[in-house]
Amino acid sequence: RRKNQNLPPSPVPALPVIGHLHLLKQPLHRTLHRLSQKLGQQIISLRFGSRLVVVVSSPAAVEECFTKNDIVLANRPFFAIGEHVGYNQTTVVRPQWSELPTVTTGATSVDFALSRSSPQVGSTCSCPFERTRSGFLFTSWLKLHVELKSKLFELSFNNIMRMVAGKRYLGEDVDNHEEAERFRELIREAFAQSVASNPGDYLPVLRWINYKGMEKNLVRLGKKMDAFMQGLVDENRRGNGKNNNMISHLLSLQESQPEYYTDQIIKGLALVMLNAGTDTSSVTIEWAMTLLLNHPDVLKKARAELDNHQHPCYYRMSHPLIAQSGDTMFHVAQFLLVNAWAIHRDPRVWEDPTSFKPERFEAGEVEGHRLMPFGMGRRSCPGTGLAQRVLGLALASLIQCFEWETMSENQKDLTEGTGLSMPKLEPLVAMCRVRHIMDKIL
């Protein structure tokens, strides 16, 4: 049947059962880019086991996909993790977009609930450095050695957790250590099992034979995660709507619309926020800080702009930095992979694309479909506004409150590691010294 499908060109060889899976080396976005270049095509097709995948690497094709054909591409593929950990594919990232009216209702209520559950950005931005602030290290003459990756993950996770459930779970000063440790372990496991990493998703026979116990592991993880999420829901239910967080707001909607806002929907929404909003944000801040540390002149300019306004809410450059550095590599819609990484680095699309030049975005909006860190179309990121706000504030606070220095030459290394959110291979470590202005800001 495939012979008659008029598909985009495809690399050879495609093996009988696994298709092109044997060609896929990490990092995936580079492999897909290489395959496109080898074929001289910006739209190619591949077979991941039993699944047909179309890879798009040009703004014109992206525009066609997400304007004219947006509705056709509004679903997402089924993955085993969505079945066992994602409440049988019923969360926001559910595959059958058109089947369930609560998707849009869900997204709206998420927006509503998150916007009402104050993000507490000021204290969140300072939280990775709380020990510094409260202890003897809080002096302006002492240089501190900071491993930023884990601090930024804490910041981003605590921020979302506080908005979603009114709790802090990472760092030294957490609400309940034992509970926090259990949840941290679960989240770590869920990240490791995140979409697109289970071979059973491409070769269904592996699921039937429970290859390497993967299916069983997912079932076990799903049960543990559910028990935990139910605990958060029950705790907020006992708060009788007095808590100012997302779960609590959704529980009050449950009273008027119980058929939409079931416990399962609420647990799914909360879980997705934690999964989709944590790593993405912290990885982006880490890339942005790395680029700034590698370009002290830009860092100086940003600080001068901020100092002139004396408040971290002013941070015009946050979006360009995000766009330049932390773009998620591609987004998936019914197994259409958009290689945003390749588009963002295409010399036909961007002048001098691999140089860090935040000023290229000073004019404001970028026209065309050349820039898409948050995806595009109706399945684009519903956390965009929140992410931009938190990222801007976190970056601005880091720039304004500390003098920064790189530790060594290897910070210049911009190699990416593996993972859906495209983390840095080497965690960012830097030296910093507190600036007096910190007192005023945080």
Ligand code: HEM
């Ligand atoms: C720098 C931070 C972030 C980046 C770069 C980012 C990027 C993305 C991208 C590329 C997608 C896929 C879009 C598509 O398939 O077309 C996505 C989806 C999503 N993001 Fe984000 N995101 C970020 C932060 C957040 C935050 C803070 C939240 C929520 C608290 C969030 C929640 C979601 C959800 C729920 C989806 C799935 C939407 C759907 O399937 O309809 N994201 N994000």
